[in-house]
Amino acid sequence: MRNLSQLRVVVYTMRTLSLLAAVLAFSVVPAVGADKYTGPRPPKADIPYLLHADNLIETEVGQAAQETHKDSSVAVINGASSPVRTPLSEPIFIIRTDRLQADRIECYKLDAKNGKREVVVGQKKGKGVSRPVYLAVTRLDDRLYKIEVDEPLENGEYSLTPQGSDQTFSFAIY
Numbered sequence: 727m728r729n730l731s732q733l734r735v736v737v738y739t740m741r742t743l744s745l746l747a748a749v750l751a752f753s754v755v756p757a758v759g760a761d762k763y764t765g766p767r768p769p770k771a772d773i774p775y776l777l778h779a780d781n782l783i784e785t786e787v788g789q790a791a792q793e794t795h796k797d798s799s800v801a802v803i804n805g806a807s808s809p810v811r812t813p814l815s816e817p818i819f820i821i822r823t824d825r826l827q828a829d830r831i832e833c834y835k836l837d838a839k840n841g842k843r844e845v846v847v848g849q850k851k852g853k854g855v856s857r858p859v860y861l862a863v864t865r866l867d868d869r870l871y872k873i874e875v876d877e878p879l880e881n882g883e884y885s886l887t888p889q890g891s892d893q894t895f896s897f898a899i900y
Contacts, residue, residue, distance in 0.1 A: 762867075763866035763867050763870065765777070765780065765820070765866075766780055766781065766782045766820065767782075767820070767822065767870065768782055768784075768820055768821060768822045769782075770784070770822075771822045771823060771824040771825075771869075772821070772822075772823060772824050772825055772826045773785065773787060773821065773895065774819040774820070774821045774831070774873060774886050774895045775819060775820050775821065776810065776812050776814075776817055776818070776819060776897060777817075777818040777819065777820050777872075778812065778814075782820060783810060783812075784810070785808075785810050785819070785886065785895035785896060785897050786808045786809060786810045786894075786895065786896040786897065787893075787894070787895060788803050788804070788893075788894045788895075788896060789892050789893060789894065790802060790803050790885075790887070790892045790893075790894050791803075791804075791892070792847075792892070793844075797849060798846050798848065798849040798854065798855075799846070799847050799848035799849070800844045800845065800846055800847065801844065801845050801847045801892070802842050802843070802844045803836065803842065803843040803844070803885065803894055803896060804842055805841070805842070805843065806838050806841045806842070806843070807838060807843070807883060807898055808843075808883060808896040808897050808898045810896065810897040810898065811897065811898045811899075811900050812897060812898070812899055812900075813899070813900060814899070815878045815879050815880075815899060816874065816875045816876075816877070816878055816879065817874075817875050817879075817897070817899070818872060818873070818874050818875075819872070819873040819874075819886065820866075820870070820871070820872055820873075821870075821871050821873060822869055822870050823869045823870075823871065824869070826888055827888070828863050828865075828871035828873060829863045830888055830889045831861065831863075831873060831886050831887070831888055831889075832858035832859075832861070832886070832887055832888075832889055833858055833859040833861055833875060833884060833885070833886050833887075834856050834858055834859065834884065834885055834887065835856065835859065835879070835880075835882055835883070835884055836882070836883040836884060836885055836896070837883075838882075838883055843883050843885070843896070845885070859875055859876075859877060859879065859884070860875070860876040860877050861873055861874065861875060861876055862874045862876045873886070879899050880899070881898075881899050881900055882898065882899060883896065883898050884896065884897055884898070884899065885897075
C-alpha cells in the first residue's frame with residue numbers, strides 16, 4: 727500500500743509541474759510579441775536622435791579637433807553651444823546603425839570656453855581626464871538601438887562620441 731500512495735504523489739506532482747510549465751510557456755509567448763518597437767525611427771543612419779515623446783531631434787553632428795594645452799590633450803568642438811537642446815536631465819537617444827556600434831558610444835560633459843566647447847581627453851599626470859557618463863544601450867530592432875543616459879545630468883553642453891573617434895553628436899541640457 728505504501729508504494730501505491732507514493733506513486734500517486736509522484737504522478738500528482740508530475741501532472742502539477744507539467745501544467746505549471748505549460749502555463750508559463752503560454753504566458754511568455756505574448757510577452758515576446760509585445761516587445762516590438764513601434765516608436766519613431768531615425769531617417770538617417772549612424773546619427774543619434776534625441777527622443778522627445780514621439781518626436782526625434784537630430785543631434786548636432788561635428789568633428790572634434792585635438793589641441794594641446796600645457797600638460798593636457800583637449801578635444802575641441804567649434805561653437806559656444808549646441809543648437810540642439812533638451813530639458814531632460816536623463817535624455818534618451820534612438821540610433822539606426824550602419825557603421826557605428828551603439829554599445830561603443832560614450833557621452834562626455836563639455837566645458838564652454840572662448841566660444842568653443844572642450845573636454846580633457848588626456849593628461850601627462852593622469853588626473854583631470856574627463857570620464858564618460860554612464861549609458862544604457864538597448865536593442866529595439868534590427869540595427870535600431872535606444873541609448874539612455876543612466877544618471878541625471880546637470881544643465882550644460884554634452885556630446886556623444888564613438889570610442890576612439892573624433893566624430894561628435896552634441897546637445898545641450900537647459
